[in-house]
Amino acid sequence: MCGRAALLSAGIGLSGCLEREAKEQNQSTNLTGAPGKSGKFIEGSSGGDAETLNWLLASDATSFGYIGLTLDGLMTYDNNFNTILRWMKKDIEVSDDGLSYTVTLRDDLEWSGGKPVTSEDFVYTMKNLMFADWMAYSYAGDWKEEVDGKSVFIEPGVDNETTFTIHRKTVNPEFLYTVTDLNVYPKHIASKYEGDVKTFTQAPELNDLSYTGNLGPYRYKEWIRNDKIVMEHNPDYYGGKVKGEPYFDEYIIKIFGTSEARHAAMEAGDITSTGLEPEQVKKFKEMPSVQVFTVPTSQYQMMQYNMRDNGWAGLKDKKVRQALTMAIGKEKIIQQVRLGFGEPAYSFIPKTSPWYDDTGLLKLGLGDLYNKNKAKEMLLDAGYGVRENGEIKLVDKNGAKIKLKLITNTGSKVAESTAFLVKQELGDIGIEVDIKLVPWETELRKYYMNKVPGSDQQPRNNNGARAVSEEPWDLILAGHFVDLLQPSGSEIFFATDGGLNIYGYSNPRVDALFKKARSKEALDKNVRKEVYAELSKILSEDQPIDFFTFPTANIAFKADVKGIEPGINMNYNYMEWYFG
């Protein structure tokens, strides 16, 4: 859940999870060169407004982004994978047996009104809110472990005013990143609404962030839905004591209805920063009043192969999947769809992750392994073709032309362009692709969720090997996020019983490796590195999905914004940016 930690750490929406080298930072430098505080920082967004500021109820990245402006979180990471302490006095201490995690808070954290933030608040938040049945916290599963075949919550306990320890019964080295994501409510306020989810949902103090005291660089000022959220400079910010107060008077996130209007606002200088679509980058890079940074992201674009019973039978054969991947050029996708903004992907771990290792990766779809003739031969060998006059003609087992149904969601230019490129590439080897664009909700219900036919199962994303979706499909285009520090979270996509393994992939070795990544053995980082290298290698060979690209993002800022450090988590020090 490192991705959420990053989202909680800033409002700019660039999430990133970075290498954790426990390098304690003694941040004693001041804002060298920064003039006195003034000015408004306006971030343009067209991704929709947040749902709530009551963080336990949030399920969208935008909500976490807003909240993060007022609640720093325990820690964050810089672009070089160093730990930056926020609310913690020192880094999390993990016991040698890997079963205890001790968090030591700063002693100068305060709620609004001056009450100190204590370890009791954190333990209360976990035990009485996050783990409570009545709350049904969406991410409660991250705080559970399997003990004697039962799924139970971990045990937090107060050590003293500023220290608490979380005890586990089983070892999971990557649980550390779940702990770093921990947020908090003031016990004295939240307890008034405890026990009734409706009351808690509508609690005014929890919905207007009026409790956040000195816990973040900004304070809530105003939120006009579908328009903007305004956070004002927090003069009491605990971080201001060593780093100087945040420079901007206000941090505003302005919502635009269209990306065209957002780009126009950036061009006119009406906003300070915004993300750019690939086709806009060249124009903005040529503007002297704007600076553009191209930075890596923690997601990959891919195409899922349906290996369930309602997909094309050929997709159950690894050789067939490899052949299809070999026929689709990754560089073409990067250049034609993303206009050069991306890196080819062969597995789920990108270069930016400390766990990246390309030893033995099968790099299908690039260089010599982007070969349509070879792909046809592989399909012929797999029994899906005939030779006619020396040419390979791809046909199904019954002699008919191979036709595949490709599903993707409406409203995404990138998805649509990629779909047509896939159609063209597979068309070149004689496979017909029928593209179906559907709204996301329809895609979710009719193509993602599945159940065993005739059973009374409730549809979900993975109901076992025999389950099938309501509508048949062969290929689905989508994007996944990967936790760069904790890639074992991707188990949900690749483990046999993974909650988002919609395509019915199963490889016992992959299951075992994901388990190993969370075992006592993996406390040794070298072991974990080996585990991830092998996982990447197997997935690049098995091709449950065609890993297309790791896209890069382009962010425009007014040229006079100083202090930015471009990188995967470039917003880690946003409270230190200033107009120069």
Added chain:
Amino acid sequence: MSLRTYIAKRLLHAVLIAWGVMTAAFFLMRLGPNSPADKYIASLGAGHNVTAVVAAIESRYGIDKPLHEQYFNYIASLLQGDWGWSFGTSMPVMELIKTHWIYSFQLVLLSSIFAIVLGISLGMFTAVKKNSRADHIAAFFSFAGISIPHFWLGIMLILIFSVKFGWFKTYYDTSLPMLSLENLHALTLPVFTLGTGMVAGYSRYVRSAMLENMGKDFVRTARAKGLPERTVIGKHVFRNAMLPVITIIMLDMSGIVFGGAYITEVIFGIPGLGWMSLKAVFADDYSVVMAVTLIGAFVTLLFNLLADIAYIYLDPRIRYE
């Protein structure tokens, strides 16, 4: 039947119709395939008890009870002035509407004034100058105005007047005082965007209605009596021509508030009711959709009633007693 009784009767009808619309909307929305719990299900990984999570989320949103119970609960809350809680925006629905209606209202009001004044003037002028060069030019611009989509016009206006000339901000700034010249200035481009199509439409309606009346006997009589042309056109032709135009304008209003203004709001970043309604529909934010549907129905019926009342003053022959 007195006018007062007539209005009371129409208002009663309005309540019944609004209730019908509300009931239909209530059941149609809940019979749809989507649920507010969808987004949670989509993000759940292994180990989660989907059934329990969905049940808890539905309980959080008050949609876990049988449909008829939900319906009666909703009616009961409504009668107590409680329009529900918007889980898509985390605030009471009435508070949400109170915050947003004004943005739509000022946009629609100013656009309507702009469109009515300009549309009627242009319609009268082109009717009087029928088949002249001015009439042809006006016809060209009218058809262009009707044909140009709002989203294209809005973006073009932003690119030309905001980005190139820097005369206006690229988006509407909600921090400006509502009754100020700055606010009026900020609304110039949105009003022009929304109003252009209306000007074009109204001018054609007025021209057509004027021409129809100009050939009638009472106009010829008025002219034969030696009345000045200004009186003939202004008092006799225009007043009679306005009857159908009033109906069109009144019916347009509710459609614009909840439909037409949406695109303009989206382009200029105006947080009005149109944009809010659409977001609510996509987010399955039941309480907001219900409130907007109900208010939309009322507004439509109200404008219909206003049109009927306006007839009395425009046409002395019409009496409701």
